[in-house]
Amino acid sequence: MPLYEYRCPDCGHRFEVLQRLGEGAEDVTCPSCGRPAPEKQFSTFSSSSTGDGGGFSAGAGCGGGGGFT
Numbered sequence: 001m002p003l004y005e006y007r008c009p010d011c012g013h014r015f016e017v018l019q020r021l022g023e024g025a026e027d028v029t030c031p032s033c034g035r036p037a038p039e040k041q042f043s044t045f046s047s048s049s050t051g052d053g054g055g056f057s058a059g060a061g062c063g064g065g066g067g068f069t
Ligand SMILES: [Zn+2]
Pocket: 008, 009, 010, 011, 012, 013, 030, 031, 032, 033, 034, 035
């Protein structure tokens, strides 16, 4: 079960949610303020990201949820 990271655009709270594949952000609410459908972050597995730079490193064939064929 993949771990997704979300960030609430209202209060800025960041949190991680374990979701099954296919579940969307609409199933998630911010645990801090209760806002539904927060923004999904794609910087998984790396907690050393300072700032919101383009830290999207899509490693080809890097396992994960590549079940879309
Ligand atoms: Zn919030």
